[in-house]
Amino acid sequence: MNPTDTTEHEEIIRTEDLGKIYEENGIPVHALRGVTTIVHKGDFLVIAGPSGSGKTTLLNLIGALDRPSRGKVFFEGRDLSKKSKSELASIRLHRLGFIFQAYNLIPVLTALENVEFTMMLLGVSEAERRKQAMATLQELGIDELVHKRPNEMSGGQQQRVAIARAIVTRPAVVLADEPTANLDSTTGASLLDLMERMNKDKNITFVFSSHDPQVIQRGRRLILLHDGTIKSEQSRTR
Amino acid sequence: MIFKLAWRNIWRNKRRSVVVMTSVAVGVIATLLMDTLSRGMIYQMLYNQIGSHVAHLQIHRQGFRDNPIIQNNIPDAAVVERAVSSTPGISHYSSRILTYGLLSSAAASSGVFLIGIDPDQEGQITTIKGSLAAGTYLSGGPNEAVIGQSLAEKLGVGLGDRVVGMASALDGHVGSDVFRIVGLYETLSSEFDKSFIYIARDNAQEMLGVGDLVSEFAIRINDISQLHTIQDRLLEELGEEYEVFTYPEILPFLVLQIDLYEQSMIIFYAIIGIALIFGIINTMLMSVFERIREFGVLKAVGMKDRRLLMMIVLEAFLLGIIGTGIGFIVGYLIYLPLARTGLDLSMFSESLRSWGVGAIIYPVLTWNVIANALLIIPIFAVLGALYPAFRAGRLQPMAAIRYV
Known part of the structure; x- marks a missing residue:
C-alpha cells in the first residue's frame, strides 16, 4: 500500500530512504535498507516483523534516539539529521513519549515522581506537575501506586506507570518498543486497551514495534518489515 | 527533583x-x-x-635596629614616655637598656644580651617574671641578675653565685660589673634562655656609663588589630629621629x-x-x-x-x-x-x-x-x-x- 493513501491526515513523521548499518565485530550489518514511510497524527501504528527485521531500529530512528546511516527522518517537518545532540534531546523531551519493553522506570523514584520527572525536565512548577501527574495516574486507574517504587510494583503496574510517564507531557507521538513482551497476555491486553483508549479519546499517536500477535491485531496501521525493508504496509478500519 | x-x-x-x-x-x-x-x-x-622579649611594638633611636650599639640610645626618654602615655590603646610599656656583652663565671664565659630593666615595668609586658624556675625576680637590690637555666648550666653556676658582666660602654671603654644570680628562668625556648640576662636598669646604666639613657621602649597594646594604627600614631608623634617597629617587622622570619x-x-x-x-x-x-x-x-x-x-x-x-x-x-x-x-x-x-x-x-x-x-x-x-x-x-x- 502506498503511504500517500493517508494524506488526508496531518503528517508527523516522514522517513525517506532510511538506512542504518551497524558494525558487529567489525562486520557491517544492514539493519534498515531504504525505508520510506509516514506517521500521521492519530495513528495507532504497529511496526511488525521477525527478530532482526529492523523494527526497533526504525523506531529508534524516528524517535530521534539514533542517527541514520543514510536517508532522512522529518519530524513535524524538521529534518532530524540537521539537529544537534542537544536539539534531538529537546525534541524527545517536548514532542515524544517512550515506552520500553523493560519498563525502565527510575528505581529510586516513586510512581508519582517517575511520572513527574519529564515535566520537571520541562521546567513545570512542582505544584503543577504534581497535579498533572496525579490526574494522569488517576486516569490510568493506578492512583493507588503513587507512593510505590518500581520494585514494589508488578510488571503490568510498572508498564502502566511507564505509559503515564510517556503521555503526561501530551507528546505528539508515543513510541512503544515491545511494550507487552514482558507481560502475560491478560495484562498485555489490558495495557493495549488503555493505549487504544488514549489514542481514541485524546488523539495521542502511538507507534509500536512488536511481534506480539495481539499488538499486531490491534494496530490500525501495520508496517511489516523483513530484512530491513518494508514488505507490506496496510491500513485497517476498526 | x-x-x-x-x-x-x-x-x-x-x-x-x-x-x-x-x-x-x-x-x-x-x-x-x-x-x-x-x-x-x-x-x-x-x-x-612576643611574651618573652619582643612585645608588640618597639621604639628605638633611628638606626638602632640595624646597629644595636650602646651609642645608638634614645636621645630623650621623656619625649618617648610622653608619646607612649598619650597614645590610646597601649596597655603597658617598659624602657630598657640593652647591649651585647660577655658573661663569665669562674669556669666559663658566654656571649649574651644584657638587658637592663625596670623590674616592675618589665613584669607587665614580658613573661620572664612568671618563667622563674628557681630563686626570685629582680627586687631592686644592687647587682642582682636573673639568667636562664640553660645559661647557668653552661657557665656552671647556680643561685647565689657571682658572675661578671662585661660590655662596651658609651665612651668606648669596656664596662664591667659583678652580679649575683638571684633567679633562674626557663622559657619555652632554650636558645633564648642561653642568650638573655636581666639586670636592674640603673645597674646597667652605671656599668655602661650612659647616665639615665635607655635603648628601647617595648610596648604591649590592648587590641592587636590596632597594631598599625598605634605604630603610625607613634611615628607621627615622635618624628624621624625615632624608629617604631611592630612585632612582624621585628620577627620577619x-x-x-x-x-x-x-x-x-x-x-x-x-x-x-x-x-x-x-x-x-x-x-x-x-x-x-x-x-x-x-x-x-x-x-x-x-x-x-x-x-x-x-x-x-x-x-x-x-x-x-x-x-x-x-x-x-x-x-x-x-x-x-x-x-x-x-x-x-x-x-x-x-x-x-x-x-x-x-x-x-x-x-x-x-x-x-x-x-x-x-x-x-x-x-x-x-x-x-x-x-x-x-x-x-x-x-x-x-x-x-x-x-x-
Whole structure:
C-alpha cells in the first residue's frame, strides 16, 4: 500500500530512504535498507516483523534516539539529521513519549515522581506537575501506586506507570518498543486497551514495534518489515 | 527533583557510600587535627617571642635596629614616655637598656644580651617574671641578675653565685660589673634562655656609663588589630629621629614561616584531596557503570547531558560534603578538649624547646582551617566526579538502554 493513501491526515513523521548499518565485530550489518514511510497524527501504528527485521531500529530512528546511516527522518517537518545532540534531546523531551519493553522506570523514584520527572525536565512548577501527574495516574486507574517504587510494583503496574510517564507531557507521538513482551497476555491486553483508549479519546499517536500477535491485531496501521525493508504496509478500519 | 534523585542515588549502595564518606571523614579529621596542632605550634613560637622579649611594638633611636650599639640610645626618654602615655590603646610599656656583652663565671664565659630593666615595668609586658624556675625576680637590690637555666648550666653556676658582666660602654671603654644570680628562668625556648640576662636598669646604666639613657621602649597594646594604627600614631608623634617597629617587622622570619605554612597547608590539603579523588572516581565510575541503562532512559526521555552531568557531580558533592561534615564534627569534638588541655609532647620537649615551643601544644582553630576543611575536600569530590559524569554524558541513549 502506498503511504500517500493517508494524506488526508496531518503528517508527523516522514522517513525517506532510511538506512542504518551497524558494525558487529567489525562486520557491517544492514539493519534498515531504504525505508520510506509516514506517521500521521492519530495513528495507532504497529511496526511488525521477525527478530532482526529492523523494527526497533526504525523506531529508534524516528524517535530521534539514533542517527541514520543514510536517508532522512522529518519530524513535524524538521529534518532530524540537521539537529544537534542537544536539539534531538529537546525534541524527545517536548514532542515524544517512550515506552520500553523493560519498563525502565527510575528505581529510586516513586510512581508519582517517575511520572513527574519529564515535566520537571520541562521546567513545570512542582505544584503543577504534581497535579498533572496525579490526574494522569488517576486516569490510568493506578492512583493507588503513587507512593510505590518500581520494585514494589508488578510488571503490568510498572508498564502502566511507564505509559503515564510517556503521555503526561501530551507528546505528539508515543513510541512503544515491545511494550507487552514482558507481560502475560491478560495484562498485555489490558495495557493495549488503555493505549487504544488514549489514542481514541485524546488523539495521542502511538507507534509500536512488536511481534506480539495481539499488538499486531490491534494496530490500525501495520508496517511489516523483513530484512530491513518494508514488505507490506496496510491500513485497517476498526 | 535532581537533588532528590541524587540524594536517593547515593543511598542505593549504602555500604559503598558509607565507605567513601568514612574515608572523607577520616581525611578531614586528620587534616583538621594536623592543621590546628601545627598552627598551635607556630603561634606558640610567635607568642613566646612576643611574651618573652619582643612585645608588640618597639621604639628605638633611628638606626638602632640595624646597629644595636650602646651609642645608638634614645636621645630623650621623656619625649618617648610622653608619646607612649598619650597614645590610646597601649596597655603597658617598659624602657630598657640593652647591649651585647660577655658573661663569665669562674669556669666559663658566654656571649649574651644584657638587658637592663625596670623590674616592675618589665613584669607587665614580658613573661620572664612568671618563667622563674628557681630563686626570685629582680627586687631592686644592687647587682642582682636573673639568667636562664640553660645559661647557668653552661657557665656552671647556680643561685647565689657571682658572675661578671662585661660590655662596651658609651665612651668606648669596656664596662664591667659583678652580679649575683638571684633567679633562674626557663622559657619555652632554650636558645633564648642561653642568650638573655636581666639586670636592674640603673645597674646597667652605671656599668655602661650612659647616665639615665635607655635603648628601647617595648610596648604591649590592648587590641592587636590596632597594631598599625598605634605604630603610625607613634611615628607621627615622635618624628624621624625615632624608629617604631611592630612585632612582624621585628620577627620577619617567623611571620614568613606563618605565611609559608599557610601556603604549604594548601598543598597538603591538595595532596589529601588528590588521594581522595581516586576513591571518588572509583566509586562514581562503579556507580555510573551500574546505571548505564538508566542513564540511557533518562537521555531517551529528554534529559540533556548537562543535567545528567550535574546530577552525577551532585551525588559526588553530597558524598564529599556529608563525609566532610561528619569529619568536621568529629574532628571538632576531638579538638575541643585538646584546646583546653593541650597535647602533651613531653617526650620531645628538648627538641621542641630548641624551636621555641613548649612541650604542650594547644591546637589553634582559625577561619582558615575551617574554610580549608569544609571547602577543599568537597571541591575535590566534585573534581573526582567530573570524569565519570563526562563518561555518562557521552553515552548514546540507544546503546545505553541496550547495555547489559
